[in-house]
Amino acid sequence: EAKPQLKNFSKVKSxxxxxIQTHVAYLELLRKVQEHQADTSDCQWSPVAVATVLTPPSSAEKFANP
Structure with a gap:
């Protein structure tokens, strides 16, 4: 992988x-990740996305605290 070349800006100290320069790579990486997520949008990444209702256990199943 090639190293990025820093550019000179007249109003920015050397x-x-x-x-300024390092953020460009992060934006490109973000774009690639978003494209990948769009391609795999039918994949469930979060358990919250699963349509189930969570209920507490019945009283008979609860453990008593000593």
Missing amino acids: DDRHN
Whole structure:
């Protein structure tokens, strides 16, 4: 993988160039992840997405605290 090249900006100190440049890679990575998620949208990633109703156990099934 090639290293990113930092660009010079007239209003940005040379010591601060990396703060601007590094975000581009994250945006590209985010775009790729979103595309992948769109391709696999029928896959259930979260248990919340499952349509079930959670109920507490009946009194007979509860354990008594000593």
